[in-house]
Amino acid sequence: MMDVETESTGTGTSVEETTENLCDNPTRDTLAEGLMGLLKPTVDRLDERVRATRISQLELKQELDSVLDELKKIAESQKSLPILDEYVKKLMVSKQKITIVSALLQNSQERLNKIHETVAKESARRRIILETEELASTSGVNKKKPKMTKLLMDTPILSHITQSDYLTVYEPAEDSYLMLDALEKEIDVIQELQPVVCLEVGSGSGINITAFSKVFPSCFCFCTxxxxxxxxxxxxxxxxxxxxxxxxxxxxxxxxxxxxxxxLIFNPPYVVTESLEIKSSKISRAWAGGIKGREVIDNFLKIVPDVLSEKGICYMLVIDENKPEEITNIMSDMLFDTTIVVKRKAWNEKLKVLKFSRNG
Ligand SMILES: C[S@@+](CC[C@H](N)C(=O)[O-])C[C@H]1O[C@@H](n2cnc3c(N)ncnc32)[C@H](O)[C@@H]1O
Known part of the structure; x- marks a missing residue:
């Protein structure tokens, strides 16, 4: 059975994992944001005072050192004045105390610096969440039920790949980005599943598997x-x-x-071509799908039930020429349900990301 869900949305900036369990309580987060705002000036003031106290302590210590030196010199030249010895001893004790206080102050300042850093980071993070949320509700998205921003599939940095690399390796295009959008849309479902192993078939530049691994770092990610x-x-x-x-x-x-x-993720070679082309040693092998664009796809589908774990899910991209209804039937015969996660028209291609999961 194939359900059409929604049109895809774009990918954006990811928020750190720690944010994820904060997402479903906007009131608490707004309060926390307020508290952060209140706390920060106090921490700043405290920090400033500790720093000023430390500076004056250091100055005092330097003064004491020089007085001590002077007294020692006088005591040496005036051996007959035992009263000075007494002062020298007292001054040395004071100096020791100042050294201890100074070390304590330094310790406190370091701890304050850490608190300061944490408050600043947390404030920035919460501001991003709240601003994104505000934007979504004012633009009409989520108007009925405001929701906090969730984790997003960031597009990985691909700056190391040169144009000459793209002569032999598939350059990310609309299909690659649609797959990222599908995975992003499914983040909650995937999270719920607590995946231990993720496999991408035909990783190309590595765009999808890398984005996935960024969001699910504790999942073992591999590709072919x-x-x-x-x-x-x-x-x-x-x-x-x-x-x-x-x-x-x-x-x-x-x-x-x-x-x-x-x-399991697969953005296959799906373009309708001659059969021979799927064996080519050139870049066309990255997109050539043979008859109906289905030759590689069909070989892949046959092995999906074997490879997937009991709770496993497969995301695969297709175009209309691949006849998604036939694919749905093939999967149904193998006791899998098929749904459409996202779809998009790019130039003359009608792209869809299908999701297969065991029925029953
Ligand atoms: C359309 S590209 C997708 C690349 C990448 N996943 C993306 O989304 O940008 C298809 C990839 O599948 C690879 N591929 C083609 N036939 C394959 C096969 N039989 N086994 C494994 N990979 C294959 C190609 O080399 C290519 O990198």
Missing amino acids: DINRRACEITLATSKLNDTVIECINADLMKNIRPNSVDI
């Missing part, structure tokens, strides 16, 4: 690509974006352990 250079680029993308991803230069899901994958 038939193009060796794509594997190298994916690894470089992962590194640049500070994620940990394994990449295997393999055909589809060859040798993947059965029932092991919780989230």
Whole structure:
């Protein structure tokens, strides 16, 4: 059965994990934002005073040091004046006390600095959440039920990939971004599933698997690509974006352990072409899908039930020429439900991201 959900929305800036469990209580967050605002000037003032006290303590210590030196000199030259010894001793005790107070003050200042930093960071983060929320409600989105902003699938940095790399590796295009939007839309569902393993087939530049790994860093993320250079680029993308991803230069899901994958992602070569083209050694292999654009897709679908875990979900991109209704039937025969997560028209292509999950 295929349900049409909504049109996709764009991707944006991600908010750190800690924000996620704050999202469903806007009143609390508004209060917290207010408290942060109240707290910050007090911390600032306290910080300023501790700093001023420390400076005067240091000045006092320097003064005492020089008085002490003077007294020592006098005491040495006036050995007959024992009264001075008494003062020298007292001054030394005072100096020790000042040193201890100074160390305590320094410690307090360091702790204050940390509090200061945390307050500033938290205030900035909450401001972003509240501003985004405000924007959404004033623009008519979420008017009925204001919701806090949730985690977003950021587009990874791809600045290391050159135009000459794109002669051999698929350059992210509308389809790649639609897949990101689909994953972003599904973040809550995926989170609920608590995925342990995520596999992307045909990672290309690594755009999707890297974005996924950023949002789900504790999930083991790996990918395959038939193009060796794509594997190298994916690894470089992962590194640049500070994620940990394994990449295997393999055909589809060859040798993947059965029932092991919780989230499966595939933006396949879907363009209708001659059959021969899907075996090409050129860049066309990245998009050529053979008859109905379905040759690679159909080979992939056959293995989905084997590879997916019991709770596993698969997200796959198609165009209308791939006949999504037929795909729905194929999946239904294998006891899977199909829904459309997002759809978009790009030039002459009607793109959709389908979601397959076991029925019953
Ligand atoms: C349309 S591109 C998508 C790339 C990337 N995931 C994205 O969204 O930008 C398809 C990718 O699948 C890879 N591919 C094609 N046939 C494959 C196969 N049989 N097994 C694994 N990867 C394959 C291509 O090399 C290409 O990188």
